[in-house]
Amino acid sequence: MKAVAFRCMRLHRPGQPLVLDQCTIDDVPPGKVLLKVHACGVCRTDLHVVDGELPDTRLPIVPGHEIVGEVVACGSGVSFRSGTRLGVPWLGHTCGECDFCAHEQENLCDRALFTGYQLDGGYAEYTLADARYCFELPTTLDDAHAAPLLCAGLIGYRSWRFVQEAKRLGVYGFGAAAHIVAQIARWHGQRLYAFTRPGDTAAQDFAYSLGAHWAGNSDAMPPEPLDSAIIFAPVGSLIPLALKALRKGGTLVCGGIHMSDIPTMPYSLLWGERQIRSVANLTRRDGTEFLELAGRIPIRTEIQTFPLPAANEALARLRNGQLTGAAVLIP
Numbered sequence: 455m456k457a458v459a460f461r462c463m464r465l466h467r468p469g470q471p472l473v474l475d476q477c478t479i480d481d482v483p484p485g486k487v488l489l490k491v492h493a494c495g496v497c498r499t500d501l502h503v504v505d506g507e508l509p510d511t512r513l514p515i516v517p518g519h520e521i522v523g524e525v526v527a528c529g530s531g532v533s534f535r536s537g538t539r540l541g542v543p544w545l546g547h548t549c550g551e552c553d554f555c556a557h558e559q560e561n562l563c564d565r566a567l568f569t570g571y572q573l574d575g576g577y578a579e580y581t582l583a584d585a586r587y588c589f590e591l592p593t594t595l596d597d598a599h600a601a602p603l604l605c606a607g608l609i610g611y612r613s614w615r616f617v618q619e620a621k622r623l624g625v626y627g628f629g630a631a632a633h634i635v636a637q638i639a640r641w642h643g644q645r646l647y648a649f650t651r652p653g654d655t656a657a658q659d660f661a662y663s664l665g666a667h668w669a670g671n672s673d674a675m676p677p678e679p680l681d682s683a684i685i686f687a688p689v690g691s692l693i694p695l696a697l698k699a700l701r702k703g704g705t706l707v708c709g710g711i712h713m714s715d716i717p718t719m720p721y722s723l724l725w726g727e728r729q730i731r732s733v734a735n736l737t738r739r740d741g742t743e744f745l746e747l748a749g750r751i752p753i754r755t756e757i758q759t760f761p762l763p764a765a766n767e768a769l770a771r772l773r774n775g776q777l778t779g780a781a782v783l784i785p
């Protein structure tokens with residue numbers, strides 16, 4: 455193939471803004487696929503990467519793991535047709551051999567590699583992906599609207615799977631993931647309680663518009679006890695508040711990859727067989743199940759688009775809570 459030269463937004467040092475760089479890809483390695491990026495969502499995890507809050511970031515790195523692109527060329531062993539639309543998620547590689555991989559827990563693989571963190575991601579005009587970790591996307595959404603499904607949607611879905619029996623479901627942090635979970639919950643007949651930053655009436659109105667039964671401040675108690683709850687906000691002090699809102703036997707799922715420290719709390723908040731669990735990454739099975747469901751519901755996503763060179767602005771808006779729905783970069 456002819457080498458492709460393209461623009462990307464790249465992190466050279468944690469804590470510094472991304473830099474608009476020129477890159478080239480000379481050929482497509484075996485098992486990989488070259489994609490022309492049509493859209494790439496901006497996820498909170500990208501903020502953690504940029505801020506240096508995660509260990510073992512490869513530098514320099516092109517962030518972005520909610521990639522929607524079109525097949526341009528394939529490496530040997532890959533037979534996607536040119537022009538096929540594919541999605542690339544956070545999970546970019548697993549070893550296939552460790553105990554986790556052998557027991558349908560590839561999301562916990564010891565040697566996993568992640569897109570936009572250890573593998574160059576989608577804040578770029580082109581990207582390479584491992585063909586085994588790409589998904590076909592529901593045709594109900596265009597490229598930009600499909601992008602948030604690939605992490606916000608997938609992590610939301612994996613988190614929701616652990617609380618799908620709840621009749622009354624709380625969600626703390628009403629951003630990209632929660633606005634997708636709200637639609638799954640509604641479709642599933644659950645009653646949704648949305649908790650936002652105190653005073654964020656825009657997010658509360660957004661939750662009501664997606665069918666929430668109740669929306670309020672994260673430090674408020676819901677009108678009735680919750681069966682289960684999911685925390686998407688990276689705020690450890692929400693854990694005792696959410697436990698207080700749970701009935702006995704309830705499950706609290708932490709969906710984020712990073713969270714500020716959890717304050718000490720009385721054991722009585724956990725007593726009564728309440729459980730706390732985290733959710734890490736995704737499996738390919740989650741991806742296939744969720745994307746099929748997303749087309750069937752069908753899930754709609756609320757997005758704000760930004761041109762690729764405005765990636766730093768999109769990240770700043772996410773950091774400051776100035777987005778409704780999900781930011782998506784359009785190269």
Ligand SMILES: [Zn+2]
Nearest residue numbers: 549552555563
């Ligand atoms: Zn493994």
Ligand SMILES: [Zn+2]
Nearest residue numbers: 497499605606
């Ligand atoms: Zn993500």
